[in-house]
Amino acid sequence: MGETALGARPVMVGRVKEKEAIQAGLSKAIRGHGGLILISGEAGIGKTKMTEELGRLAVLTGCDFAIGRCLPSSPCPYLPFREVLRGQIADETFTTSSTGDVMFQVKDALCRRAQERPAVVVLEDLHWADSASIQVLHFLARNIGGQRSLVVGTYRPEDISFEVAEGLQHPLFDSLRSMRRESLITEIQLGExxxxxxxxxxxxLLGGRVHRKxxxxxxxEGEGNPLFTIECVHNLLAHGQLTSEKGVWSFAGDLVTVPSTVKDxxxxxxxxxxxxxxxxxxxxSVIGLSFEPKVLASLMNMRPMDLLEVLEEADRSHAMVKVGDGKVSFAHENLQRVIYDSMSEVRRNxxxxxxxxxxxxxPKSLxxxxxxxxxxxxxxxxxxxxRYSLSVGMEWLDRKAIFEAVPNLRRVLELTEGDEEHLVERLQALEGMxxxxVSLANYKEGLRDYEEFMRLGGEDVRCARVLRKIAECWSPTRLGKGSSVNCLxxxxxxxxCPRINAFEEGEIAGVRTNLNLWTGNFPKADQLCTRSEECFRRAGDRSREAQQLCYHAWIHLSQGDMPRALETLEKARAMYAGGKDIEQELEVNRLLSEVLxxxxxGREALLAFDSVHHLASQIGDRVSMCWSHIFRTFVNLDLREGAEALKNAKLALDExxxxxxxxxxxxxDTVMALVALNRDDIRSALEFSEKAWKVASNFPGTVKTPVKGVTLMARGAAMCRDGRIEEGNALFEDALGWLDGGMGCVIHLAYSLCYYGEALQRQGNAERALDCYTRARSIFKVLGNAPGEERCAKVTGDLRRIIEGEISLREASNLYAK
Ligand SMILES: Nc1ncnc2c1ncn2[C@@H]1O[C@H](COP(=O)(O)OP(=O)(O)OP(=O)(O)O)[C@@H](O)[C@H]1O
Ligand SMILES: [Mg+2]
Incomplete structure (x- = not known):
């Protein structure tokens, strides 16, 4: 029979460059420069084949080789990593730990492996991966550069390029974009x-040559796709349409019927x-792409032994399935789909x-x-x-896996529309959705769901919670657009609401804290924040309490109360201790460095900003990375380290x-302007500050954060130096207005007063300059900033002597003159 010609699996043809890329990646990994390679291409193009080739090379060179597969239909948290690290990480870890924890455990496990011999890990079919696995993959890409490990993933581009739900892209799609930007991946795209x-x-395949026809x-027919090509040959042979004569295969008859679609x-x-x-x-095919023989046996009412015999035959003689250890899968997804579609709907159902x-x-599992x-x-x-969709959707939501939660919750909402009987389920799904x-920043849509909940929910116990969530949607920085009326x-x-619990009271006090911060009422915010911490403590929620403590430190900082800010941060840190939550650690460190x-x-602050940068780079938090460069520029300007300041400002710009x-x-742009001023490059200072202001002037004026004030200050300083005194001074005054009483603005207010004072001094206006420096000095004093205070003391001393005519303006100290 013809099929014997196809007995052995064909060796790889072509793909020379791609193989070289794989070899290069492997050899780098063996030398201790780990990395991530992603192989992409349409179904059947040869991604798996490529990984098989890699496996061969890996084994040949004494590497440890492991494969983790993703599966379609319903995702399973960390499935590919579970498979790869079986025996190294207990399965419970994956079900009970936070994603942050899992990231480190996976990285550490891989690292331990790579210590013995280079480790090569293949993650197959990432288009089916759960979002947490993608996060782990991204984390690995950032953090295995110095290890003897190579991670290779495969995916189909066409399966990740659609929106999963409104505003929700496939997790790999987003991740890929930033991995490309961060230059974390080598990409191999397989074409025909x-x-x-x-x-x-x-x-x-045929063991001979083929005729041109x-x-x-x-x-x-096959369009250069290896799978289609192989299928096509299978079919021709099976229909006796090929004959071999003297080692050349040609069509047996004149009438050739090559089917025109892969499906056929x-x-x-x-x-x-x-x-x-x-x-x-x-x-x-109804069970899925891959299935357990046990389940199929009971479905068919067959003895497992008999079933396996059939499956092995389907593998050996028909290449329809692959029988592996424990699981069986269709040789290709096309096969499963075509067989599934070939049945009547009634029968399938x-x-x-x-x-x-x-x-x-x-046994139950997600x-x-x-x-x-x-x-x-x-x-x-x-x-x-x-019932099943709801419980699965809610569990995913609990794990913050929005990508997986949405389709399940949406299904519940579709099925329970206008259905009284499933009111309880609908309510739960509405809140979850x-x-x-909200976590996708679609506040309008979130509000719509919460409002329907309230319409249907009546006097339910959960009302307080949902009302609070509606309030949050209406907060001034979201849908409230500057007004807190609806929120309040x-x-x-x-x-x-009756029966409101301690946790909810804590959340409500938290929202009220925010509202007061936005309006600059720090004492009230302080008070409310303490209350919300107490509530969370009563509710026994340490993580929420710690988060609130960080927020509280921020309030103290905005009030200029550094000792209390430090004390509060210490408390928060003690609460986080133990858990490996980078985001929380980052938050504490970020605030700590600001306090310094x-x-x-300055020197201590630089170290602290370094650690912020390091943590942020581990999780790819580019905003925090940029932020650390911006503050390093501020510190270096203050330390008179011009070259360092310039370097950091440029890094901030890139980031x-x-x-x-x-x-x-x-x-x-603003720090670039300040650096330019420092170098007497007035033109650049004007350009950068102009650019910054164009953007900043469009930010909503609801919340006072440093950005507007500092931008205006830089622009004012540049203008003054350019000789446009009146305009410049007006900008300075504006800047002071934005910084006075804003969140985290106090230090910027002090420095802006110094810049303004210096400009006034240059303008010969010693009296007003003295006012500015005196005010700045008192702020530095409150902050416990001795160097700032001393410098201002010296300038104010000189300015007094100028006013009294003892020295000339030129002889006076100048804070920023070189
Ligand atoms: N370069 C090649 N030389 C020989 N055979 C190949 C080549 N590339 C792929 N094949 C064969 O084609 C078939 C399909 O390839 P493979 O399973 O690797 O595709 P894939 O890209 O992984 O598809 P999917 O996205 O469906 O997983 C396999 O039988 C494989 O052995
Ligand atoms: Mg494949």
Missing amino acids: LSEGDVEELLNK VLEEVLR VVMRRVERLPKTTRRVLEAA EIHREVARILEAE RLDGEIALHHQHSGERDKCV GDCQ RYLEEAEV YHQGR AMESDSAYMGCMA
Whole structure:
């Protein structure tokens, strides 16, 4: 029979450059420069084949080689990493730990492995990966550069380029964009095989040469896709349409019927299967791309032994499935899809129902529940589908996996529209969906869900919580656009809800804290923040309490109370201790470094900003990376380290571009302007400050943050130096207005007063300059910033002597003159 010609798996043809890239990556990893390679291309193009080639090379060179696969339909948290690190990391770790924790554990496990011998890890079919796995992958890419490990992922571009839900891209899509920007990946894109490659493939498949006509036909049909090419040959052989004479394969008759679509090709092969095999594969196609023989056996009412025999035959003689240890999968997704589609809908749905019943008897897991929900959906079991989808959706949301939560919750909402019986489920899904929308910054949509909840929810206990969430949507920086009226109204409603609990009271006090901060009422914010911490303590939520403590430190800092800011940060740090949550550690360090800067402890502050930068770079938080460069510029200007200041300002500029943050871009331009001033480059100072102001002037004026004030200050200073005194002074006055009483603005207010004082001094206005420096001095004093205070003391002393006519203006000290 023809198929014997296809017995052995063909060796790889073509792909010379791609193989070289893989070899280069491997050899770098062996030498201790780890990295990530991503192989992409359409289905059947040869991604897996490429990884098989890599596996061969890895084993040949004594590397440790492991594969982790992702599966379609319902995602499973960290599935590929679980497979790769089986035996190294306990399965519970993946189900119970935070993503931050898992990241480190995976990295450490890989690192331990790589200590013995270079480790090569393949992550197959990342287009099906759960979002947490993508986060881990990104984290690895950033942090394995110095290790003897190579991570290679495969994915299909067409499967990640659509929106999963409104405003929600595939997690790999977003991650890829930033990995490219960070130059973290080597990419290998597989395109179609060349004509020569296809010819070689045919020669190898058939064990002889092929006639030109055959090659042309196969080229036309297979479009250089190896899988289609192989399918096509399978089909021709199976229909006896090829004959071999003297080692050359040509068409057997004149009338050649090469099927015109891949689907037809596959279907013809399916039609030729023995009846039992076909039945078995049909049932299997309903379970999924890969399945457990045990489940299929009970579905078919067959003895597992008999079933395995059929499956092995389907593998050996028909190349339809691959029988692996424990699991069986279809040789290709096309096969599963075509077989599935070949059945009538009624029959498929019947099988779905049966599969759901069998899976329900298995030990519970998130992945399984997700599959059960889908089987119930197909079989029309609305009630069960709602229950499973809801529990799966809520669990994903709990893990902050929005990407996975949304489709499940959406399904619940679709199925329960206008349905009284499922009111409880609908309410839960509405709140969950609202939470998803809010975390995607879709406040309008979130509000819509919460409002429907309130319309349907009546006097439910959860009302206080949902009302508070509505209030948050209406906060001045979100939909409130500067007004807190709606926000306050909903908070008041929330507060009078019956049976409100301590946690919710804490959240409400937290929102009120924000509102007061935005209006610059620090004492009130201080008070409310303390209250919300107490509530979280009563509720036993340490993580929320610690978060609130950080916020409180920020309030103290804005009030200029450094000792209390430090004390509060220490408390927060003690609470975080132990858990490996980089974001929380970053927050504490960020505030700590600001405190040091406020206190004029420049050298220590530089070290602290370094650690912020290091933490931020581990998780790719570009905004924080940029922010640390901006503050390093401030500190260096203060320390009179001109060259360092310039270096950091440039880094800030680069990082701001990468971060896409308008706020950071503006701050980076501003520090560039200050550095230029420092170098007496007035033209550049004007240009940069102009650019910064163009952006900053469009920021909403609701919240006083440093950006507007500092930008105006830089622009004022540049103008004054350019001789446009009146305009410049007016800008300075404006700047002071923006910085007085703003969040985190106090140190900038002090420095702006110094810059203004210096400008006034240059203008010969010693009296007003003295006012500025005196005010700045008292702020430095409050902050405990001794160097600032001393410098201002010296200038104010000189200015007094000028006013009294003892010395000339020229002889006076000048804070920023070189
Ligand atoms: N360069 C090649 N030479 C010989 N055979 C190849 C080549 N590339 C792919 N094949 C064969 O083509 C078939 C499909 O390849 P493979 O499974 O690697 O595709 P894939 O890109 O991983 O597809 P999917 O996205 O569906 O996983 C396999 O049988 C494989 O052995
Ligand atoms: Mg593949």
